[in-house]
Structures are given as C-alpha cells and as structure tokens.
Amino acid sequence: MxxxxxxxxxxxxxxxxxxxxxxxxxxxxxxxxxxxxxxxxxxxxxxxxxxxxxxxxxxxxxxxxxxxxxxxxxxxxxxxxxxxxxxxxxxxxxxxxxxxxxxxxxxxxxxxxxxxxxxxxxxxxxxxxxxxxxxxxxxxxQNWMFYNTKIFADAGLQPPKTFPELIETGEKLKAKGVIPIALGGQPTWEHNLFRAVLVGNGGAEMFRQFYGVRKPDVLKDPKFRQTVELFGKMRGLVDPASPGRNWNDATALVITNKAAMHFNGDWAKGEFTAAGQTPGKEYGCTLVGDTPKEVIxxxxxxxxxxxxxxxxxxxxxxxxxxxxxxxxxxxxxxxxxxxxxxxxxxxxxxxxxxxxxxxxxxxxxxxxAMELLSPPNYSGAIQDAVTQYWNTPSMTVDTFIEKVSNAMRDAT
Amino acid sequence: MDTISIRAPSVSPSGTKIRRSLRTRLPAAIALLPTALIVLVVYIGCMLWTVRLSFTSSTLLPKLDWFGVTQYTRLFANDRFVTSAENIFIFGALFISGCLIIGFLLAVFIDQNVRGEGLFRTIFLYPFSMSFVVTGVAWQWFLNPALGLQKLVRDMGFETFTFDWIVNQRMAIYTIVIAGLWHGSGLTMAIMLAGLRGVDKDLWKAAKIDGIPTWRVYTSVVLPLLRPMVVTAVVLLATGVVKLYDLVVAMTLGGPGIATEVPAKFVMDHLFERNNIGLGTAAATMMLITVVIVLAPWVYVRYVRPQGSHA
Structure with a gap:
C-alpha cells in the first residue's frame, strides 16, 4: 500500500x-x-x-x-x-x-x-x-559452491569435484559433527540447489532439455533419475533447522565455521566480504560437476x-x-x-x-539460466514440485517425475 | 434476549408526503451516488473482470480469449492449491474458535475487577498492534529449533526436549494458528469485555439471590447476551482468515515444502510472480465462491427470510 x-x-x-x-x-x-x-x-x-x-x-x-x-x-x-x-x-x-x-x-x-x-x-x-x-x-x-577451507583442512578432506563424491564427503563431515551443507530452506533456494545438481550431474544438454525444450523424454533418461536420487540423498546433509531459513543466514553458517558447503549464486560473495573474508583464503568457490558448467x-x-x-x-x-x-x-x-x-x-x-x-x-x-529458458509459470510449477520432493523424504522419484511431466504439459 | 426492533410508523400513501420525502431524499441520493458508483465499478466491476479472466489463457498481461474451464481443471489438479484450500479451513476453524474461547476467558478474567486491570488489558491487546509481518518473523525465530524455544529448553538441561513443529510438514500449519491466536485473541477480548461491561448489574444480583453458581451465570445468561459481540468478533476474524497472506509469508513462506500454503498466497504468486493471470484469477474466483457459500445462509436468515417468522 x-x-x-x-x-x-x-x-x-x-x-x-x-x-x-x-x-x-x-x-x-x-x-x-x-x-x-x-x-x-x-x-x-x-x-x-x-x-x-x-x-x-x-x-x-x-x-x-x-x-x-x-x-x-x-x-x-x-x-x-x-x-x-x-x-x-x-x-x-x-x-x-x-x-x-x-x-x-x-x-x-x-x-x-x-x-x-x-x-x-x-x-x-x-x-x-x-x-x-x-x-x-x-x-x-548461479551454481557456485562456496566452501569453508578451514573445515576441509581440519577434516583432511578435499572439496568434492562431482556430486556422488559430494555425498560421500558430506557423510564424513557429518560424522565429524559439522553441518555438511548449509541451505536456506525456502522454495527458491531448494530449487537453486536442484538446478546446481541437474547441471553438474546431468550436464548442460539435460538442463536445457528440462527447462527449455520441456519434452517429457528427458525424464526417462536414467541419468535424470540418478540426478534426482542424488538430490534426494542431499536431504540428509542438511541440518534440521533449515526450513524457512534465509539464504544469507545459510551463508553465515559457512562464514562462522558451522557448515562446510553452501550452494548459491556469486552474489553470496557480498556476505563473505561483509564479514571480512577473502575468496581463496577463508573460503573457496568451485563448480561441482564432471566438467565445470556455469549457469549464468x-x-x-x-x-x-x-x-x-x-x-x-x-x-x-x-x-x-x-x-x-x-x-x-x-x-x-x-x-x-x-x-x-x-x-x-x-x-x-x-x-x-x-x-x-x-x-x-x-x-x-x-x-x-532457468530464467532465460522457462516462462515463470513453468519454473514456478517446477519449484512447487522440487520443494515438495525435497521436504518429503518419503516421496518417490516416480512421483516427482509425474509432477514434473504435469508441469510440462500445462506450461504455456 | 433478542434485539428489539422498533417498527417505523406506516406512511399514509398521500401524494404530498411522497413528494416531501423525495425532496428530503434527493440530496442524500446525490451524496451517495459516488459511493454507489465506486461500489459498482470498482468492486463489482473488478469482481466480474476477475471471473472473466479466469476463463482465459492470460499470462503476463490480460488477454480476452476463451479457454473454457481449463484453468479450473489445472487448479484442482494442482497439489499446492488443494493443500492451500485444506489449510485455510484448518486455520479458519481453529483460529476463529480459538480466538473466541481465549478472548472470552481473558475478558471474564479481567471482568473480575482484578488489580491492575489496565495493565492486563494493554498486555493482552498489545499483540494486535503488531503487523502480521512482525508477528510472523518473531514467531519464526521463537519456534526455530536451532534458535528459539527448543534450544532454550535444551540448554537448560532437557536434552531430549523437541518442539520442531515449524520445520515439520504435518504440524507447521498449527504454528501459523498459534501465531494467529497470539495476534487476534486480544481484540476478541476487547470486544467481549465491552459486552460484559454492558450486562445489567441487576441480572447478577438476581442470579446471586437465586444462588446460581458464577460459571453457570456466564454460560447460560451472559454468553447469550453477548451474541452481537460474538457475531462482530466472528466477522472481523473471518475477514482475517480469508486474507491470510502476510503472516505465512513472514513466518514460513509456505514451507516446509508446500505445507503452509494458503489460497491468497497462491493467487498473489501466480498473478505477480509467475505471470499466470489465468490460473491466479481462477483461484481468486474459487475463493470468492467459497466466501459466498459461507455467507449465503447468514444473508438469507438476516435479510431474505420474512421478518414475521423471526421471533
């Protein structure tokens, strides 16, 4: 008003x-x-x-x-x-x-x-x-992974290069009592994480098929199913207080040595800078995936x-x-x-x-970026599906795929 | 127990009187004309426009094609809308009944001529002066398992204490109800208290002479007398239910997942963020229809049913 x-x-x-x-x-x-x-x-x-x-x-x-x-x-x-x-x-x-x-x-x-x-x-x-x-x-x-260099050094681990590696490393970090992934548990950031996994594990072409071409064929690709499963496994690497958290509070967990990794766009650098940290020193940034694909x-x-x-x-x-x-x-x-x-x-x-x-x-x-490939009503519908899948550990990959194909059908 | 209606003296149908009444009414009619036009054009007009748009395939800008009931089919196949609809009924029922009960009890408590009545009244009414956004953010922090109540109790030594409703899909909507109750109970109390103060002292004396226990006087004598206050409170609370939006946005953003989505948020998101005017207006129309269905019996009883049968 x-x-x-x-x-x-x-x-x-x-x-x-x-x-x-x-x-x-x-x-x-x-x-x-x-x-x-x-x-x-x-x-x-x-x-x-x-x-x-x-x-x-x-x-x-x-x-x-x-x-x-x-x-x-x-x-x-x-x-x-x-x-x-x-x-x-x-x-x-x-x-x-x-x-x-x-x-x-x-x-x-x-x-x-x-x-x-x-x-x-x-x-x-x-x-x-x-x-x-x-x-x-x-x-x-949009798909940078920021990581806390001290946590990785103390644990004697290397920042993961691929997503299957990330799950393994994450479990090890969790056993040491660190939050492996700091996530702002709001639909936007859950969706952002999904896109980072999709482009890193599924590849650029699958990303374009999914958000741009929007033909259900891509959903039948075994690689896509594996990507969704990997994304689902990441739920266990997030702390229970994540739902509803703002993205900058998630970034703060990495800044304050509470969490090891954080997926976000490069705008998150502003938070590190404001806390007096320098890239390459207290924190690092990398693109996770078989080859470094950057969503821009x-x-x-x-x-x-x-x-x-x-x-x-x-x-x-x-x-x-x-x-x-x-x-x-x-x-x-x-x-x-x-x-x-x-x-x-x-x-x-x-x-x-x-x-x-x-x-x-x-x-x-x-x-x-998704914003270039999809109309907002499609990306919005996908966001609804992703946030449901992320927050409902009992939801199967098939149910998720069904929701996505409905969204593809109704997109205008 | 009922409102006393004073019947207006019947006007004799002579011409002069009609002319005189016309002369006195004309200025009033002219004065009301702008309001009437605003109601017709802005309220009714926009309502019809919204309903019309829900039958189109409009995305960012309105487009006047004919799309049948496709938007409605999509709407009812949409998990998020179905969850929103369920949530608003859960919230509405618990919020209105909860506010009435808590508000009434608080009013009775204050009505016992307690010391420091002014202080209590201010404390109970204070939450209502907060906006829903402030309320939502405050409760979000308070209920967050890593920051708020749960951490506090655990730090005091109760390691196993768990109160994580706000991050629990099944319970999250009830945290919205709690915040709503905290916000709205004070207002209901104020309305009820005004009613209690209006109860004739003689009734109390009579009840005392008859030896009726106090609680019985409240439930059987005072409460029925408060009917107009209850109706006022219900109407005010109900409008709060229909427009529930900012509290959810501030507190949970509809999450975890889609667990606390509400219809107003569905409409706002689709109209302004997702460039989906067609689906958004279809949801808005469904909200309108629901409100009309809920209001219809009341309007019928109040205005349509002949006065005679209303004893």
Missing part, C-alpha cells in the same frame, strides 16, 4: 520537475531494485559515471524485484515510463517487447559489437526477433519506447555509460558479478571472479 503511494507521489514529483525544467540537462529516471548496501554502492557507479558524462541521474529504487517490476510495467502501460528500467535476464520483458513498449537498441549493439564480446546465452537473453531490446550489464553465476544470468536495462528526441538521446548516453569498460569493471567489483564484456581485463578482480571469467571463455561451459 505504502509502496503505491510512494510511487505515485514520486511520479507526480517527476512530472512537476519535468514540466518546469524542460531546458535542464539530460535527466534520466532509472527504476531498479538494487537496494541492499552492496547493490546500491554498485548502482552508484553508474550514477556517478552518468553525472560525469553530463547527465542527471534520478534514482528510483524500489525494494523487491516483484514490486519494482509491477510498478515499472504499470507505468509503461499507463504511458508514463521511466527513462530506463532494470530487469533480470529472462522472459520478464517478453510481452513488453511484443506490445512495443520498449525500444530496440540494435543499432547501438551493432556499433558496439555486442554479439561478439558477450557470451551467447546473455546475447540471446537480450535479443528478441533478431534485435537487441535490452542492454546486459553483468554476468552472475544477469541484469539488463530496458529502455521504454518514446518519441521524445531528448529522451532518446538521454537513453543513448546511458547505454554508452553502462558498457564503458572502466565502468563495467568498477560496477561488477562492487556487485560481485563479472563484466558482461568478456574483453575486459579482470586481473584486478578477486579469484572467484577470475575463475568465473576463465570458465566462461569456453562457450561450451556457458549454460543459460
């Missing part, structure tokens, strides 16, 4: 400012949901660079992705859009493109050779009908369609700022992600970011 009033009050004030200051310099109203300490520090990099380039950055941060997207879409449909708006890579803005509510930026993309310098999954995430409709700004890896997504900005010449110029300037190599580096160091341009030198970044960048240099290791 208060969110709405705030937004409308904001809209009103922007309208007033715009009408009185028509001759003012280029003013960009940016709607995003980067509100945490680390996030707002990173978005400030963009704001500062844009101000340096002669523009005025009007920051419209709305807490919570869902709230922000709802507010932004309502404003676009209502004909009063912001200058630039954040989205996650994925299908969130598909219908905005098909309803001509966002501007195509393919000319800028051709000039900047985006198709060559960005990983293919990210390019595909921003392209609709052969044209760029969004500007990607970073790459987040990220953030993009879309530019609402407008006929106003001045607004178009402002948008052009914003695009330049976003993809400037120095800005990219500064922004991504703060954000915990890696630059979307793989041609940027990352040697000044931490070891996890360098590793991520090195892995992604090989296109075979790039796996597009």
């Amino acid at each position: 208060s969110m709405k009033t705030r937004v409308s009050a904001y809209t009103l004030s922007v309208a007033l400012v715009c009408s009185t200051g028509a001759f003012a310099q280029q003013k960009a109203e940016v709607l995003h949901w980067w509100t945490s300490a680390g996030e707002s520090a990173s978005v400030k990099v963009f704001a500062d660079q844009f101000t340096k380039a002669g523009g005025t950055w009007v920051d419209n941060a709305i807490a919570g992705g869902v709230n922000a997207r709802t507010a932004g879409i309502n404003r676009m449909v209502g004909g009063n859009p912001p200058t630039m708006m954040q989205f996650n890579t994925g299908k969130q803005f598909d219908e905005l493109v098909s309803n001509d509510l966002v501007r195509d930026v393919d000319a800028q993309a051709k000039a900047g050779k985006w198709r060559e310098i960005m990983p293919k999954p990210i390019v595909e995430a921003a392209v609709r009908n052969g044209k760029f409709y969004a500007v990607p700004v970073n790459i987040h890896g 997504g990220g953030d993009v900005f879309v530019f609402p369609a407008t006929k106003d010449k001045a607004a178009l110029e402002t948008q052009d300037k914003l695009i330049q700022v976003l993809l400037d190599p120095a800005t990219q580096l500064a922004f991504n160091i703060k954000k915990g992600s890696i630059p979307v341009r793989l041609d940027v030198d990352v040697s000044s970044m931490d070891v996890c970011a360098q590793r991520s960048s090195a892995v992604l240099k090989d296109p075979a290791n790039q796996v597009e």
